[in-house]
Each structure stands twice: as structure tokens, then as C-alpha cells.
Amino acid sequence: MAEDRNPPWSREEFEERLRSKQVYYHIHHPFHQRMHRGELTPEQIRGWVANRFYYQVSIPIKDAAIMANCPDREVRRSWIQRIEDHDGQMEGEEGGIEAWLRLGEACGLDREDLWSQQYVLPGVRFAVDAYVNFARSAHWRDAVCSSLTELFAPSIHQARLDDWPKYYGWIDSAGLDYFRNRLTQARRDVAYGLEVTLSSFQSREEQERALEILQFKLDVLWTMMDCMHLAYVMDMPPYAATEPEGSTDG
Numbered sequence: 001m002a003e004d005r006n007p008p009w010s011r012e013e014f015e016e017r018l019r020s021k022q023v024y025y026h027i028h029h030p031f032h033q034r035m036h037r038g039e040l041t042p043e044q045i046r047g048w049v050a051n052r053f054y055y056q057v058s059i060p061i062k063d064a065a066i067m068a069n070c071p072d073r074e075v076r077r078s079w080i081q082r083i084e085d086h087d088g089q090m091e092g093e094e095g096g097i098e099a100w101l102r103l104g105e106a107c108g109l110d111r112e113d114l115w116s117q118q119y120v121l122p123g124v125r126f127a128v129d130a131y132v133n134f135a136r137s138a139h140w141r142d143a144v145c146s147s148l149t150e151l152f153a154p155s156i157h158q159a160r161l162d163d164w165p166k167y168y169g170w171i172d173s174a175g176l177d178y179f180r181n182r183l184t185q186a187r188r189d190v191a192y193g194l195e196v197t198l199s200s201f202q203s204r205e206e207q208e209r210a211l212e213i214l215q216f217k218l219d220v221l222w223t224m225m226d227c228m229h230l231a232y233v234m235d236m237p238p239y240a241a242t243e244p245e246g247s248t249d250g
């Protein structure tokens with residue numbers, strides 16, 4: 001029987017295989033490597049912050065889509081925390097979107113620059129939308145699994161907290177609160193997402209599917225960085241080699 005040939009991995013081995021996907025995390029992307037070596041110009045940092053804002057505002061929409069697809073009240077009671085983390089609560093905490101706007105200001109971007117999304121590259125938009133659309137259409141457990149890149153996120157937030165004050169002294173360190181807050185939030189979120197994944201992807205086939213889902217999400221993050229690298233490092237934003245509209249009689 002197929003099940004005999006491919007028995008499920010133990011919980012430990014399954015977790016280990018999920019964690020081993022770290023090698024594809026966007027912390028290894030050349031754009032992030034430049035960032036962490038202090039090699040990005042203010043313009044390049046601003047480009048990253050403005051593009052990442054599209055991810056920030058899409059995350060709670062993605063989480064609301066997961067909740068909308070989830071009939072399990074206990075899961076929804078837990079998952080709603082993520083929306084509050086980003087949107088802020090009714091009273092009190094301002095939330096991650098507000099913290100990202102302050103990061104933008106610390107980098108020299110107006111709030112309106114970020115809200116207008118005028119700097120968001122088409123490929124970044126497509127990649128982020130693919131993530132949101134996945135959460136809309138997939139089984140809620142698959143969508144939970146796709147959040148597991150957060151396993152690797154604390155190290156990248158910590159790297160920014162360590163490196164930015166060293167290399168980018170022109171950015172007010174109060175602007176880095178977003179990364180500080182995410183250190184604990186990401187660890188808490190991922191503990192829950194990991195538990196759901198380990199307990200609900202049980203057969204080998206399901207476990208292999210979980211690895212594919214995680215790879216899809218890694219692809220989303222990597223593709224975002226590719227778009228930014230092309231536009232801001234290689235100086236090839238979309239249509240760079242194209243004559244502006246109206247420049248020929250055509």
C-alpha cells in the first residue's frame with residue numbers, strides 16, 4: 001500500500017523539514033544582504049519601506065480571509081489577535097500599520113506617500129495579491145500553514161534592530177518600533193500556526209503538501225525582493241527601456 005511505502009514523518013521530523021526551508025527565506029536575498037551590510041542608499045531603503053507597506057496593509061486582509069473560511073470558533077478566537085496586532089485595537093494599542101507609517105516617516109516618507117501606494121511596484125503587488133488570494137481560496141489550514149515563514153522572521157527583525165542603528169544613523173531609532181514589536185508577536189503567532197500545521201497535516205502526502213505551501217509563501221517573499229532589487233539596485237524599474245507614452249508620433 002502507498003501508505004506503507006510512505007509513512008508519515010514523525011512530528012519532530014516534519015517540524016525539522018519545515019524549519020529547513022529557512023535556506024529559502026528572503027533574509028538571504030541579495031537586497032536584504034546589502035541592507036544588512038549597510039550598503040543601501042536612503043532612496044533604496046525608502047523604496048523597500050514603501051513597497052513593504054503594501055504587504056503590511058494586506059496581512060490583516062489575508063487574516064480576515066482565513067477567519068472567514070474557518071468554521072472552528074476556537075481557531076477564530078485565537079487568529080483574530082493577528083488582525084488586532086496590525087490594525088490596532090478599538091482603544092489603546094495602535095498596531096503594526098501605524099508603526100510602519102512611523103517607520104516610513106523616520107525614513108523620510110510622508111504617510112500620504114505610503115497610503116497612496118504610488119511607489120508599489122507591479123510585481124510586488126502581484127506577489128502580495130497572490131498570497132491574499134491563496135488565503136481567500138484555500139482551506140483555512142493550508143492558509144495557516146502559509147504563514148509559517150514567520151518561523152524565520154524574528155531573526156530578520158533582530159538583524160534590522162542590530163544593523164540599522166549602526167549603518168543608517170539618519171533613521172530615527174524610534175522608527176524601528178515595528179521590528180521590536182514583531183519579535184514577540186511573530187514568536188507567539190508562529191507557535192500557534194506551527195501547532196495547527198503539525199497536528200492537522202498528518203499523512204505523508206499532507207505533510208509534503210505543507211512543505212509545498214511553505215515554499216509558495218517563500219516564493220512570494222523572494223519575488224517581492226527580486227522586484228525591488230531590479231528596480232532600485234539594478235536601476236531597471238518597469239518600462240525603464242521604453243519610450244514614454246506620447247514620445248513618438250506612432
Ligand SMILES: O=C(O)c1cc(C(=O)O)c2c(n1)C(=O)C(=O)c1cc(C(=O)O)[nH]c1-2
Nearest residue numbers: 059146147148149150152153156157182221
Ligand atoms: O520583515 C519581514 O521580513 C517579515 C516577514 C514576514 C514573513 O515571513 O511572512 C512577516 C513579517 N515581516 C511581518 O512583519 C508580519 O507581520 C507578518 C505576518 C505574516 C503572515 O504571513 O501572516 N508574515 C509576516
